[in-house]
Amino acid sequence: MKCKQIVKELADYLDEALDPTLRESIELHLEKCKDCRLVVDTTKQTIQIYCNSEPAPLPQTTRQRLHEALAKHLRRARA
Amino acid sequence: MNSPKLNPAPPHQLPSQVVKDDEPILVAAARAGDISAFETLVGRYERKIFRLTQNITQNREDAEDAMQEAFLKAYEHLSNFQGNSRFYTWLVRIAVNQALMKLRKRRPGVVSLDEEIDTGEDTMPRDVEDWGPSPEQRYEQSELGSILSKVIGELDPPFRVVFQLRDIEELSTEETAEALGLSVPAVKSRLLRARLKLRQGLNQYFRRGKES
Ligand SMILES: [Zn+2]
Secondary structure (H helix, E strand, O other): OOHHHHHHHHHHHHOOOOOHHHHHHHHHHHHHOHHHHHHHHHHHHHHHHHHHOOOOOOOHHHHHHHHHHHHHHHHHHHO | OOOOOOOOOOOOOOOOOOOOOOHHHHHHHHHOOOHHHHHHHHHHHHHHHHHHHHHHHOOHHHHHHHHHHHHHHHHHOHHHOOOOOOHHHHHHHHHHHHHHHHHHHHOOOOOOOOOOOOOOOOOOOOOOOOOOOOHHHHOOHHHHHHHHHHHHHOOOHHHHHHHHHHHHOOOOHHHHHHHHOOOHHHHHHHHHHHHHHHHHHHHHHHOOOOOO
């Protein structure tokens, strides 16, 4: 298996959606190839960092506008 | 080829902290006209929905409008919500539509999201460096937030939106495809490209030895 093929299968590998044979040959390559190992690790970290990041609180004015709009429309929708 | 597929649940898909047990009760109450129940749901998701609309539109004003419209539409169409999907997933799809409309209005020349695009050749990434464990902990929460939004903002919209839905909002590949009117293979190839580009973008902040 070549480095290029690792990149091609990377998404399915990270999502654990590969059949066991292919997965095994990827892992064999990873044991030997430091560059690919780093690519896999840092890509995995990228996904985790984005996935785990906390969204910032709404800016005060944004929040106020949202709740004013809701108050206005919801009451009307109910009436 | 008939290769057996493993369970495609991604390893980073932890049980979502988003869903709380009382959600079906709140949704039912809101459907019955309880405004405060709906406002509780809004309060629970407003930050995430605003980040979503901001990441897609890359424009503060559009992001605010899209978020507002999404919540109002959700309330209006609450009777159409089928209890068999998560309320949040349903809400995300509404918000994505509103945000995409804003994006298309402001940038009509932008490549259409459901168009076939060349995702480029899958070449070995450059800048292969070690980040060490928990690289994000080297930054303050707010600083990390601006790094993440800056780097994702540099992606082209067709890639940005797919990553946002699949890896940040944790929709499945199929749900992402359906929400964007894309084929599953198109979602997969865009997702790979997006992940690699983000990895590349984050590398300058997270590589080991980089002083923060
Ligand atoms: Zn390699």
